[in-house]
Amino acid sequence: xxxxxxxxxxxxxxxxxxxxxxxxxxxxxxxxxxxxxxxxxxxxxxxxxxxxxxxxxxxxxxxxxxxxxxxxxxxxxxxxxxxxxxxxxxxxxxxxxxxxxxxxxxxxxxxxxxxxxxxxxxxxxxxxxxxxxxxxxxxxxxxxxxxxxxxxxxxxxxxxxxxxxxxxxxxxxxxxxxxxxxxxxxxxxxxxxxxxxxxxxxxxxxxxxxxxxxxxxxxxxxxxxxxxxxxxxxxxxxxxxxxxxxxxxxxxxxxxxxxxxxxxxxxxxxxxxxxxxxxxxxxxxxxxxxxxxxxxxxxxxxxxxxxxxxxxxxxxxxxxxxxxxxxxxxxxxxxxxxxxxxxxxxxxxxxxxxxxxxxxxxxxxxxxxxxxxxxxxxxxxxxxxxxxxxxxxxx
Numbered sequence: 001x002x003x004x005x006x007x008x009x010x011x012x013x014x015x016x017x018x019x020x021x022x023x024x025x026x027x028x029x030x031x032x033x034x035x036x037x038x039x040x041x042x043x044x045x046x047x048x049x050x051x052x053x054x055x056x057x058x059x060x061x062x063x064x065x066x067x068x069x070x071x072x073x074x075x076x077x078x079x080x081x082x083x084x085x086x087x088x089x090x091x092x093x094x095x096x097x098x099x100x101x102x103x104x105x106x107x108x109x110x111x112x113x114x115x116x117x118x119x120x121x122x123x124x125x126x127x128x129x130x131x132x133x134x135x136x137x138x139x140x141x142x143x144x145x146x147x148x149x150x151x152x153x154x155x156x157x158x159x160x161x162x163x164x165x166x167x168x169x170x171x172x173x174x175x176x177x178x179x180x181x182x183x184x185x186x187x188x189x190x191x192x193x194x195x196x197x198x199x200x201x202x203x204x205x206x207x208x209x210x211x212x213x214x215x216x217x218x219x220x221x222x223x224x225x226x227x228x229x230x231x232x233x234x235x236x237x238x239x240x241x242x243x244x245x246x247x248x249x250x251x252x253x254x255x256x257x258x259x260x261x262x263x264x265x266x267x268x269x270x271x272x273x274x275x276x277x278x279x280x281x282x283x284x285x286x287x288x289x290x291x292x293x294x295x296x297x298x299x300x301x302x303x304x305x306x307x308x309x310x311x312x313x314x315x316x317x318x319x320x321x322x323x324x325x326x327x328x329x330x331x332x333x334x335x336x337x338x339x340x341x342x343x344x345x346x347x348x349x350x351x352x353x354x355x356x357x358x359x360x361x362x363x364x365x366x367x368x369x370x371x372x373x374x375x376x377x378x379x380x381x382x383x384x385x386x387x388x389x390x391x392x393x394x395x
Contacts (some may be wrong), residue, residue: 006027007027007121007288007306008026008027008028008029008170008173008174008175008306009024009025009026009027009122009124009158009175009280009305009306010024010025010102010103010119010121010122011023011024011025011119011120011122012024012025012102012103012117012118012119012120012238013116013117014037014039014107014115014116014117015115015117015119016039016044016114016115017109018043018044018045019041019044020041021039021040021044021046022039022040022041022277023037023038023040023119024036024037024038024039024276024277024278024304025037025119026038026175026176026177026304027175027176028173028174028175028176028179029173029174030173030174032053032054032281033053033054034050034051034052034053034066034176035050035051035053036048036049036050036051036176036177036178036179037049037051037063037094038077038276039276040082040277045071046069046071046077046276046277047068047069047070047077047179047276048051048068048069048077048178048274048276049065049066049067049068049069049092049350050065050066050067050069050178051063051064051065051066051094052064052066054067056095059097059098060095060096060097060098060105061096061097061098062093062094062095062102063093063094063095063096063107064090064093065089065092068080068083068086068089069178069274071276072272074272075272075275076181076272076273076274076275076276077178077191077274077275077276078088078274079178079182081344084202085110086382087333088110089110091110092107092108092109092110093107093108094106094108094117095107096117096119101120101121102118102119102120102121103118103119104117104119105117106117106260113382121347122306122307122310123309123310125164125307125309126307126309126310126313127241127259127309128145128165128312128313128324128326129328130161130256130325130328131325131326131327131328132191132254132327132328133327133328133329134330134342135329135330135333135336136285136329136333136337137338138329139231139235139327139329139337140340141258142231143231143232143235145298146231146259149211150262151261151262151322152260152261152262152325152358153229153259153260153261153262153265153337154227154228154259154260154264154265154299155227155228155229155230155233155234155257155258155259155260156225156226156227156228156234156237156257156258156260157233157234157235157236157237157238157239157241157255157256157257158238158255158256158257158258159237159238159239159240159241159242159244159245159249159252159255160241160242160249160252160255161252161253161254161255161256161326161328162252163256164307164308165225165258165307165308165309166306166307166308167221167222167223167224167225167308168220168221168222169221169222169223170223170306171221172221174221175212175304175306177223177273177274177304178274180222180273181273181274184220185208185211185212185215186202188196188211188215188220189202189211190215192211193282209283209284212224212283212300213300215278216300217236223273223302223303224283224301224302225300225301225302225303225308226299226300227299227300227301227306228261228299229299231257231259232341232344232346233327233346234257234258234348235255235257235329235337235341236338236341238255238256238257238329238347239255239331239334239338239341240338241255241339242255242331242334243334243338246331252331253330253331254328254329254330254331255328255329255331256326256327256328256329257326257327257329258324258325258326259324259325259326259327260301260324261321261322261323261324261325263321264280264282264301264323264324265282267280267281267282273304275304276306278304278311279303279304279305280301280302280303280305280308280311280312281301281302281303282299282300282301282302283300283302309324312324
């Protein structure tokens, strides 16, 4: 097997009978003896194969095919229930050796013809160059500029500017989209049907999107990233997360709000998540059974890319067009920010309809009291506490 420190995702090439194809090699850390190889390219029929990995030496590996994937009508990859030549296909083998640059070697098809295969180590994750704003007022001015100029139309908040733009699935150590789609989602869908007492058809794209939206909003690691049409909703999530984690992020000083351009908003995907090539695009998800999606003015970006900031950076470098931006705001302005957001109607109770949101709103009030009772707010004045609409107090 390949050790756990090896990259989750590598980009490279595979020589096919139709020519050289681009390829991805994806792994999940909890299954180090497996890997998904998928290939794509102009004039090349895309495909994929789940391989079993065994170590020949410390730095060389044999890959044996286990499950073959072919394009479906939506462009994703699917494993057919029956393959007439499955026994013959299992004769294929790949042999890779580890180098400083990545993995290189060859593979043999079922007739014994040898072809090249290579995967390159990912480059060091690209850090987006953000703009540091001096205070909450500067953020509000920036948000107004976005409304007026209209270049960036979707936003996302992080409780720390030290966090990268990565999906929860990738942060959990998984990069195999076919496993998520054909193993994790069906299991989750069964639980949703039992709890909500509804029928969700696996073959229905709208039902599939409902399952994905519920998974994302209830904490299951997914390849989706939440975005919103409102920079203020994004700011709420950023400052709320920072407030809830002050005690274990002592060295974190700024929240971050990302903005995606109108051009990116035009990238749209069907609900086929198993596209073989690297992609990041918006996914239309039904708000059915998911009131949070409407309350948060939410949109979902789906991606099979581990380093999403690097992907956008490469796109900008290649095209000269700006598609992503970010601003950082000092965490010490949390009191002022959340007070303003309360008056805009943005609290945990409105963002998370139901008792969970109400309880989270009260939790924020308690945290406010704890953090501010012995100190001053960012402007040097005693901080007001106004997070609970039923009872507004000045302390």
